[in-house]
Amino acid sequence: MEDQLAYLIASVNRQLEEELAEKLRPEGVPIEQMRILSALERNDGLAMGDLAAQVLVDSTTLTKIIDRMVTALLVYRAPDPHDRRKVIIFLSPQGRSLIGRLQGIASEQQEKIMSRLKGGKADELKRLLRDLMQA
Template identity: 55%
Template sequence: MRDQLAYLIASINRQLEEEMSDILKPQGVAIEHFRILTALAAADARPMRDLASAVLIDPASLTKVIDRMVVEALVFRAPDPNDRRKVLICMASKGKALYERLKILHDAQQQNLVSRLSERKADQLADILRGLMN
């Protein structure tokens, strides 16, 4: 079983998520919140369905997470100017400030991972994994 690719990928994902959760815990931030802030940093605003796909959270669960983040003033909801029936999720200024602090911690984890592999191997692995994605 330890040689199965899916098992290996899932195992390293779990390890990296646990490491990141341990890094975020002293900041009082859940990994899901960090993922959402990261996705919103890459785009000014995102519809819920797009955001759910980007952060690997099912839409029903994402709604609850966004509700908590709205209460914490990290994000806010806004009507889509192109379709008033849709709601966009936007990063609030408090969320931007938090993201900038957390990004430094995330970048350090990323650098640690790259150093464990070597930059060349990390680039190769990223290419391989992107190739596996649909």
């Protein structure tokens, strides 16, 4: 099984997520919330479906996470001005401040990964993984 690509990719993903979760623990932020804050920082005002796709969480789970984040004053909901059936999620000032602090943690992990993959291997791995995602 250790030679199967899917197993290797899943194992690396689990390791990286555990490392990141450990770094985020003092901030009290789960990985999913960090991904949501990051996605909203890049493109504030996302519909729930678009946000779910970007952060790799199903819609039902995302709704529960967003409920907690609204209660924590990290994000807020507003109706879509073009389609009242849709809800748009925005970063609050507190959420914007928090993601500013969390970006350093994510950058630190990125640098650690890059240092493990020297000589252009990181760029090659990114390309290979993107190719797999498009297949």
